[in-house]
Amino acid sequence: MCAPRRRSPAGNARSTHTLDVSALVDMSEISDISSGMPTDDVFLALSHPVRRRLLELLSEGPVTAGDLASRFELSRPAVTEHLQVLRRAGLVRDETAGRHRHYHLVAEPLADVEQWLHPFERFWRGRLRTLATLLEEDPVPDTDTAKIAVDQFIAAPAEKVWRSLTEPELLARWWAAGDIAPVVGHRFHLDMREWGSIPCEVTVAEPPNRFVYTFNGTWTLDWRLVPEGTGTRLFLEHSGFDLDNPQDRFALENMGPGWRDQVIPRLAEFVSTLPE
Numbered sequence: 603m604c605a606p607r608r609r610s611p612a613g614n615a616r617s618t619h620t621l622d623v624s625a626l627v628d629m630s631e632i633s634d635i636s637s638g639m640p641t642d643d644v645f646l647a648l649s650h651p652v653r654r655r656l657l658e659l660l661s662e663g664p665v666t667a668g669d670l671a672s673r674f675e676l677s678r679p680a681v682t683e684h685l686q687v688l689r690r691a692g693l694v695r696d697e698t699a700g701r702h703r704h705y706h707l708v709a710e711p712l713a714d715v716e717q718w719l720h721p722f723e724r725f726w727r728g729r730l731r732t733l734a735t736l737l738e739e740d741p742v743p744d745t746d747t748a749k750i751a752v753d754q755f756i757a758a759p760a761e762k763v764w765r766s767l768t769e770p771e772l773l774a775r776w777w778a779a780g781d782i783a784p785v786v787g788h789r790f791h792l793d794m795r796e797w798g799s800i801p802c803e804v805t806v807a808e809p810p811n812r813f814v815y816t817f818n819g820t821w822t823l824d825w826r827l828v829p830e831g832t833g834t835r836l837f838l839e840h841s842g843f844d845l846d847n848p849q850d851r852f853a854l855e856n857m858g859p860g861w862r863d864q865v866i867p868r869l870a871e872f873v874s875t876l877p878e
Contacts, residue, residue, distance in 0.1 A: 644711050647691035652676070653684050660694060660707035667703055673755070673831040749841035750858045754866045758873045760827040760834045764810035766873050767825055776872040777865060784813060792817075820844065838866065 647653050652674065659665060659673060667685065671678040685705055688694040693712070696705050756763055766772045768784040780792035784807040791799045805822075806814035813825045821842040828835040838861065843854040 643691040644693065644715060647688050647693055648715070650684065650687075652681070653688055656681075656684060656688060657693060657707060660705060661709075664704040664706045667705065670705065671831075672757070672833070675829075675831055747841065748843045748845055748854055749839055750843075750854065750861055752836075752838040752840075752861050752866050754836045754838075754870055755830065755833055756836055756870045756873055757833045758876070759832075760810040760829055762873050762876050763827050763834050763836060763869075764813070766869060766876070767813055768807075768809075772872075772876075776869050782815075784809060820850075836866065836869075 648657075655673075656670060659670060667682055668678065670685070671681040674681055685694060685696075689696060691711065693708055694705050695708055696703050698704075764784075766776065768782060770780060770782050773780065773782055778792040778794055780802075781790045782788075782792070782802075783790065784804065786804050786807050788804045790802050790804075792802060794800050800818050802815045802817050804813075804815045806812055806824075811827050815823055817823050817840075821840060824839040824841065826837040826839075828837070840857065840861065844850040845854075
């Protein structure tokens with residue numbers, strides 16, 4: 603969910619405070635790249651979380667203004683205004699196809715930002731070296747486990763997605779039959795066909811935001827639902843794969859694409875068919 607846009611005060615007043623970077627960076631490095639420094643418009647465009655999210659969405663391909671607006675709890679004119687800021691900064695371009703206007707990402711100015719930031723890398727690299735030293739002194743136990751993470755936007759409210767995850771008759775229509783119920787401590791089985799009947803137990807049930815249960819005794823499925831515009835951002839974390847177990851390693855390699863390319867898209871399509 604994106605925060606509501608705040609209107610800036612009238613005019614383009616700028617802060618009078620300045621930052622003396624001479625104490626932080628060798629100025630010769632800055633002067634070497636000053637000619638390639640991104641314009642203020644680019645930094646202004648990147649300063650707002652809505653505009654950064656718009657760029658992320660456009661990185662997946664051209665999108666119409668209407669489709670972009672549906673991803674935010676903002677009016678369409680407000681989203682269009684953000685798109686115009688990005689267009690003036692040279693980060694997006696638009697083209698008309700029939701009755702629709704499609705927006706495209708223009709990534710070249712972002713490369714300029716990366717180049718401009720390069721002299722500052724040594725500061726965070728130094729902090730990473732410090733972190734690595736601390737971890738060597740007090741290492742985190744290695745559990746030799748791995749997980750699958752999936753992120754999917756679903757064009758439906760969280761309540762519909764929640765029902766599809768927790769009601770047996772709906773779950774069976776897009777994934778697996780079973781006596782599932784959103785009650786902590788509830789034990790049930792899912793019919794995974796060639797995998798057999800899989801025992802599960804609910805560990806977290808927070809409608810309509812989070813649903814967690816064990817799966818086959820060693821794995822865990824953690825479903826999180828986050829409202830986004832008029833739809834829902836679904837996050838699935840399938841964890842507990844034992845990398846020392848050949849069967850688990852095989853499952854990890856094959857179930858990841860299955861979740862991302864088949865099962866979760868099928869859920870998104872199914873939810874869209876449910877009545878209000």
